[in-house]
Amino acid sequence: MVYTCILMVKTAIKILDHAYFRDKIVPFSEANVSIMTHAFMYGSAVFEGIRAYYNKDDNALYLLHAKEHLSRILNTAKIMRFQTHLSVQEMTDICIEVLKKNAPKEDAYLRPSWFKDVIRIGPSLVCEDDRDSFIVSAIALGDYIDTQKGLNVRTSSWRRVSDTAIPARAKVNGSYVNTGLAKAEAILSGYDDAIFLNEDGHVAEGSAMNLFMVRDGKLITSMGNENILEGITRSFVTRIAREDLGLEVDYRSMDRTELYVADEVFFCGTGAQIAPITAIDDYKIGTGKPGVISKKIQDLYTEICRGKVEKYKEYLIKIAY
Numbered sequence: 048m049v050y051t052c053i054l055m056v057k058t059a060i061k062i063l064d065h066a067y068f069r070d071k072i073v074p075f076s077e078a079n080v081s082i083m084t085h086a087f088m089y090g091s092a093v094f095e096g097i098r099a100y101y102n103k104d105d106n107a108l109y110l111l112h113a114k115e116h117l118s119r120i121l122n123t124a125k126i127m128r129f130q131t132h133l134s135v136q137e138m139t140d141i142c143i144e145v146l147k148k149n150a151p152k153e154d155a156y157l158r159p160s161w162f163k164d165v166i167r168i169g170p171s172l173v174c175e176d177d178r179d180s181f182i183v184s185a186i187a188l189g190d191y192i193d194t195q196k197g198l199n200v201r202t203s204s205w206r207r208v209s210d211t212a213i214p215a216r217a218k219v220n221g222s223y224v225n226t227g228l229a230k231a232e233a234i235l236s237g238y239d240d241a242i243f244l245n246e247d248g249h250v251a252e253g254s255a256m257n258l259f260m261v262r263d264g265k266l267i268t269s270m271g272n273e274n275i276l277e278g279i280t281r282s283f284v285t286r287i288a289r290e291d292l293g294l295e296v297d298y299r300s301m302d303r304t305e306l307y308v309a310d311e312v313f314f315c316g317t318g319a320q321i322a323p324i325t326a327i328d329d330y331k332i333g334t335g336k337p338g339v340i341s342k343k344i345q346d347l348y349t350e351i352c353r354g355k356v357e358k359y360k361e362y363l364i365k366i367a368y
């Protein structure tokens with residue numbers, strides 16, 4: 048069965064039939080929890096989003112950066128004091144099993160998650176009766192945000208969560224209300240998406256993606272200790288920009304007004320992929336069209352994701368039909 052839900056942002060999602068839930072693959076409709084589950088009441092879950100790209104030519108799915116995502120989920124789980132009983136390899140095998148069972152012939156997106164699977168009152172993350180469970184759901188997913196036209200974004204009036212409150216480098220479900228507020232504000236005020244500043248007033252990242260600007264041919268992105276999620280795509284873009292496009296990449300603080308005078312700005316992330324930004328706070332960025340460097344990175348990234356670049360095949364797991 049296909050469940051379709053139309054959100055206010057007009058994103059249709061197609062949930063795939065089978066999910067992994069409490070140690071086995073089950074029909075999606077059976078993967079349910081109590082309304083009093085700790086994770087539901089207190090946001091005590093951690094997650095990842097992993098893409099699998101379908102390549103029509105070789106009739107195969109390519110699962111991208113599974114090791115990196117599933118290592119990060121264990122780091123997030125560690126910060127959250129979760130008890131995890133699966134290794135990166137075991138979680139990878141489960142993700143592959145979920146994909147094989149659903150066998151989508153289109154691009155897919157996995158949501159692995161550890162959640163506090165207990166019913167109790169009180170938000171503490173440690174208790175004698177703790178049970179932290181692993182789940183994986185899957186949907187079909189094309190673009191999460193537009194990657195072609197150039198996005199019109201705004202600086203959010205909300206600041207990015209600070210490591211002194213909720214760890215920004217951890218992908219914790221509860222902290223996504225911060226993202227939700229910024230995204231809703233952007234949409235309701237007529238923009239496509241939002242850019243977060245951190246508490247110091249420096250550019251942190253997008254609502255759920257990292258950000259690069261291009262100035263004088265050089266790529267610049269914020270540092271890992273500036274309350275950003277240390278993105279896997281961000282590291283990968285850094286590598287391909289340096290190694291394959293011969294570009295310099297700097298990690299440093301960025302001011303909001305630097306974005307206004309940048310030659311190019313783009314978002315990057317697993318969901319977002321490479322998404323050029325052409326206006327920020329009603330300032331035209333560069334020529335007002337997706338930038339040349341952004342497009343070069345996007346083209347190369349797209350080829351890599353579909354298993355077409357030999358050098359980067361080690362970051363993909365091929366699931367052939």
Ligand code: PMP
Pocket residue numbers: 096252254255256257275276277278279280281315316317318
């Ligand atoms: N920042 C936030 C807040 C995110 O949710 C994401 C998506 N995971 C990113 C950045 C991009 O990270 P990645 O490239 O690892 O997907």
